[in-house]
Amino acid sequence: MKPRKDLLDIQSLTDEEIEFVLENAVPFKDLFRRSVKKVPTLKGRTMLTLFYEPSTRTRSSFEVAASRLSADVTHFDVESSSVVKGESVLDTVETLEAMRVDYIVVRHKQAGIPNLIAKNTAASVINAGDGWHAHPTQALLDGFTLREVFKDLRGARCLIAGDIQHSRVARSTSLLLRRLGMNVAYLAPGSLMPREIPREIPQFGNWTDALEWKPDVVYLLRVQSERLDEPFFPSAAEYHKNYGLTDARVQILRERGIYLMHPGPVNRGVEITDKGMDYEKSLINQQVENGIAVRMSVLYWLRPGAQGGES
Amino acid sequence: MSNKRLYRGASIASEDSPKLTRADVLVEGDRIIGVAAKIEKAEGAEVIDCSGRILMPAMFDIHVHAREPGQEEKENIATCAEAAINGGVTGFVMMPNTAPAIDNAGVVRGVLESARRTRIGAGIYTTGAITKGRNGEELASIAGMKAAGAVMLTDDGFPVDNPQVLRRAMEYARDFDLPLASHCEVKELSGKGAMHEGSVSYALGLHGIPSISEEICIARDIRLAEYTGVHLNIQHVTTALGMETIKRAKDRGIRVTCEIAPHHLIFNHEDIGSYDTHYKMNPPLRTKEDNAALLQGLIDGWFDVIATDHAPHTEFEKNQDFASAPFGITGLETALPSLYDYFISKGIFGWDVIVKRYSAEPRRIFKLPPVPIVEGGAAEFIVFNPERSTRFDRDFMKSKSVNTPFLDKELKGMVERVVYLREELLSR
Amino acid sequence: MSPDSTQRLLLDKAAMAGAIRRLAEEICEKNKGARQLALVGIHKRGVPLAYRLADELRELKCTDVLIGTIDITQYRDDLAMMKMVPKLEGSDIPFDIDDAQVVLCDEVIFTARSVRAAIDELLDHGRPARVQLAVLIDREGREFPIQADYVGLHVKVGTSERVFVRFEEVDGDDAVYVQTSTAVK
Numbered sequence: 001m002k003p004r005k006d007l008l009d010i011q012s013l014t015d016e017e018i019e020f021v022l023e024n025a026v027p028f029k030d031l032f033r034r035s036v037k038k039v040p041t042l043k044g045r046t047m048l049t050l051f052y053e054p055s056t057r058t059r060s061s062f063e064v065a066a067s068r069l070s071a072d073v074t075h076f077d078v079e080s081s082s083v084v085k086g087e088s089v090l091d092t093v094e095t096l097e098a099m100r101v102d103y104i105v106v107r108h109k110q111a112g113i114p115n116l117i118a119k120n121t122a123a124s125v126i127n128a129g130d131g132w133h134a135h136p137t138q139a140l141l142d143g144f145t146l147r148e149v150f151k152d153l154r155g156a157r158c159l160i161a162g163d164i165q166h167s168r169v170a171r172s173t174s175l176l177l178r179r180l181g182m183n184v185a186y187l188a189p190g191s192l193m194p195r196e197i198p199r200e201i202p203q204f205g206n207w208t209d210a211l212e213w214k215p216d217v218v219y220l221l222r223v224q225s226e227r228l229d230e231p232f233f234p235s236a237a238e239y240h241k242n243y244g245l246t247d248a249r250v251q252i253l254r255e256r257g258i259y260l261m262h263p264g265p266v267n268r269g270v271e272i273t274d275k276g277m278d279y280e281k282s283l284i285n286q287q288v289e290n291g292i293a294v295r296m297s298v299l300y301w302l303r304p305g306a307q308g309g310e311s
Numbered sequence: 312m313s314n315k316r317l318y319r320g321a322s323i324a325s326e327d328s329p330k331l332t333r334a335d336v337l338v339e340g341d342r343i344i345g346v347a348a349k350i351e352k353a354e355g356a357e358v359i360d361c362s363g364r365i366l367m368p369a370m371f372d373i374h375v376h377a378r379e380p381g382q383e384e385k386e387n388i389a390t391c392a393e394a395a396i397n398g399g400v401t402g403f404v405m406m407p408n409t410a411p412a413i414d415n416a417g418v419v420r421g422v423l424e425s426a427r428r429t430r431i432g433a434g435i436y437t438t439g440a441i442t443k444g445r446n447g448e449e450l451a452s453i454a455g456m457k458a459a460g461a462v463m464l465t466d467d468g469f470p471v472d473n474p475q476v477l478r479r480a481m482e483y484a485r486d487f488d489l490p491l492a493s494h495c496e497v498k499e500l501s502g503k504g505a506m507h508e509g510s511v512s513y514a515l516g517l518h519g520i521p522s523i524s525e526e527i528c529i530a531r532d533i534r535l536a537e538y539t540g541v542h543l544n545i546q547h548v549t550t551a552l553g554m555e556t557i558k559r560a561k562d563r564g565i566r567v568t569c570e571i572a573p574h575h576l577i578f579n580h581e582d583i584g585s586y587d588t589h590y591k592m593n594p595p596l597r598t599k600e601d602n603a604a605l606l607q608g609l610i611d612g613w614f615d616v617i618a619t620d621h622a623p624h625t626e627f628e629k630n631q632d633f634a635s636a637p638f639g640i641t642g643l644e645t646a647l648p649s650l651y652d653y654f655i656s657k658g659i660f661g662w663d664v665i666v667k668r669y670s671a672e673p674r675r676i677f678k679l680p681p682v683p684i685v686e687g688g689a690a691e692f693i694v695f696n697p698e699r700s701t702r703f704d705r706d707f708m709k710s711k712s713v714n715t716p717f718l719d720k721e722l723k724g725m726v727e728r729v730v731y732l733r734e735e736l737l738s739r
Numbered sequence: 740m741s742p743d744s745t746q747r748l749l750l751d752k753a754a755m756a757g758a759i760r761r762l763a764e765e766i767c768e769k770n771k772g773a774r775q776l777a778l779v780g781i782h783k784r785g786v787p788l789a790y791r792l793a794d795e796l797r798e799l800k801c802t803d804v805l806i807g808t809i810d811i812t813q814y815r816d817d818l819a820m821m822k823m824v825p826k827l828e829g830s831d832i833p834f835d836i837d838d839a840q841v842v843l844c845d846e847v848i849f850t851a852r853s854v855r856a857a858i859d860e861l862l863d864h865g866r867p868a869r870v871q872l873a874v875l876i877d878r879e880g881r882e883f884p885i886q887a888d889y890v891g892l893h894v895k896v897g898t899s900e901r902v903f904v905r906f907e908e909v910d911g912d913d914a915v916y917v918q919t920s921t922a923v924k
Binding site for chain 3: 001002003020023024026027028030034035036038039040041300301303
């Protein structure tokens with residue numbers, strides 16, 4: 001498979017490239033059972049995490065993945081309180097170019113920043129989440145996890161529930177699962193359901209209708225009430241009652257053998273209750289474990305200086 | 312430059328018919344002294360071969376940001392004038408969103424003095440702001456600005472949020488016979504939008520500016536204009552429904568005119584691709600359906616004028632992430648070649664549309680005489696060669712800024728000559 | 740086959756089987772009394788060789804034989820230079836390498852870079868008591884000081900010649916042949 005320089009979104013990947021990354025993640029997962037969980041693949045290379053938004057989970061997942069490939073790992077501390085405008089991002093990139101970093105993993109609250117960085121550096125850029133736009137490694141690990149459970153995903157059904165409008169996971173994971181042949185549907189309050197989504201995705205405004213669609217998997221999204229600047233819904237309590245996974249709804253999932261996923265971290269009491277977190281068919285931990293294997297597979301495939309990351 | 316010039320064998324364009332007329336045009340001094348199928352006798356005249364070329368009245372752009380005073384790193388009136396000439400435009404109207412804003416007689420006089428020093432000084436006009444500092448609260452010195460030479464009022468860049476303020480401004484401006492131009496959007500609906508709200512803004516994860524923001528404001532401003540009797544000019548229309556509303560108002564006899572920018576006919580939100588800020592402007596590129604409706608509107612005569620909304624920004628500013636980059640693209644130099652390449656060369660509409668909408672009607676709005684190619688008329692025209700093409704690289708463009716989607720691209724056709732009274736301002 | 744090269748057969752199916760049997764007999768003889776013999780095939784064609792050797796060793800009732808496979812892709816010293824990123828087959832060693840008597844299997848030894856990579860990978864799985872190397876074909880051209888313990892056939896070939904081994908499991912038939920490139924490089 002021809003290497004790419006960057007991984008910025010799912011949209012620009014071909015079906016063959018998606019298969020390549022998912023299939024190679026299998027031997028990387030097998031690696032975890034060895035006592036020496038390391039391979040020398042990226043010895044001497046440097047991966048740098050450039051996180052303008054804090055995230056211990058995603059950042060450490062990438063760091064573990066890179067370390068297991070024998071790469072050197074470093075983090076660029078960005079003032080989390082500074083108003084980060086475009087020009088200082090490019091100033092930072094110039095500094096990184098001078099340090100000859102090989103891989104830059106970027107998270108930013110502004111959509112398109114990883115694209116901008118990728119255009120301005122020879123290093124490989126991996127998008128670890130840019131605003132509402134994309135989170136390609138999350139999508140890949142979600143697809144990988146579902147493949148482990150379902151083997152053949154064609155025709156299987158995934159219901160994505162929550163703040164679809166502001167979710168990069170809804171965009172990337174939804175796209176990837178559809179590329180793998182799944183049927184995807186959305187459940188959200190009207191104010192959080194985007195107006196223009198791909199036609200093949202059914203939309204539901206309540207759990208009753210959504211569950212009638214017979215999903216095999218329910219994928220809960222984070223509701224980031226602290227980030228919402230307009231009145232999208234009255235209160236967290238009302239949200240949980242109508243759109244969250246209440247204990248009663250968890251019971252329905254249990255009865256129907258429906259699996260549960262969440263990109264983490266979980267807002268207990270909003271998307272799901274404490275009890276709900278113990279649901280037996282929750283794949284949340286598997287998602288985390290697979291995240292490392294999938295990110296190793298991505299780092300194995302990308303090459304600094306290779307031809308383009310965008311379509 | 313010889314006093315007498317014979318432009319031989321040109322195809323003359325006029326607003327009256329899409330048909331071009333083969334003719335020779337004889338110019339002496341600043342007048343056209345002869346237009347005929349063949350002019351045999353022209354002693355002492357310099358002969359200029361115009362076979363295969365279009366000869367058309369020079370253009371007039373009523374929506375241009377010259378960025379003076381205060382933003383001269385992007386453009387100034389002198390470079391803006393050169394950019395205009397480069398595109399075959401010999402007159403334009405400047406917008407007041409400068410620093411400080413053009414909201415009093417002093418600044419009006421200042422920019423007009425700056426304009427006089429350029430090669431097309433007599434053709435450059437300015438608007439004045441509706442409100443002080445364009446703050447939407449207090450009225451600017453409308454009478455003073457009119458006396459100093461302002462030809463239209465607008466807070467362009469911003470709408471006037473408060474309808475009562477806009478109403479009072481309209482009532483006051485009406486008595487000074489100043490048209491009022493509206494940048495139509497509802498600020499709260501536009502929010503933090505960076506592009507059209509639709510399938511592409513969804514996929515790219517960007518805040519969107521919904522069509523209703525423009526549509527609602529157009530409806531509001533038209534009602535206010537009807538109520539107050541002022542001449543309302545709706546700037547840069549981008550929505551099919553907005554255009555419908557204007558159509559219906561014109562049918563009812565309300566004094567409303569409207570502008571269409573070439574980029575809103577040519578591009579749509581899909582062209583933004585992977586966050587290319589060369590396609591970011593306000594109002595934004597909308598859908599293919601809007602393109603088609605607006606194009607039909609232009610062909611059917613519902614748009615009074617074509618106006619580019621020439622908005623220079625430095626490369627440094629445009630080289631940011633999409634949400635942070637400033638809105639706007641340049642347009643003076645690319646307008647005619649782009650309209651030729653995308654529409655005229657494909658037979659979608661004829662030269663009469665350009666002459667009417669980008670030369671004659673823009674002048675009429677300000678009670679200026681159009682410049683048709685007729686015996687006795689002013690010698691203010693351009694020669695356009697459809698067989699050559701123009702490559703818009705940094706060396707070619709005269710604007711200080713290069714923020715155009717046509718940067719380093721080639722378009723069919725080239726403005727070869729710009730004749731301005733006694734001089735040829737451009738000849739290549 | 741391109742018009743710029745010629746092919747000559749070295750071993751046909753029967754001869755190949757014979758060579759493999761002799762290899763197995765040699766391995767058996769030299770490892771008599773070994774508690775656990777582990778054959779580890781190097782992807783791609785070292786794998787069918789390892790399986791066939793294991794079959795032969797079982798027929799010879801030699802000793803308990805364990806089987807594993809390794810994919811040396813990530814240990815290659817030229818990985819970064821390759822134009823295409825290879826698909827990973829993954830290594831499968833379902834037994835404890837610590838204290839094992841390992842026989843690495845590959846169909847051809849040439850530069851010995853693959854064997855170097857295989858040994859480094861093996862050591863990341865554990866600490867074997869002993870590592871030996873069995874190859875079907877040994878040809879000249881070492882770039883590393885590594886030799887095979889068990890060789891099916893020594894072959895003398897020129898620098899413009901390449902030895903190919905075909906296994907039915909992978910290529911559809913059994914054969915060993917030499918390809919000579921006559922094209923001017």
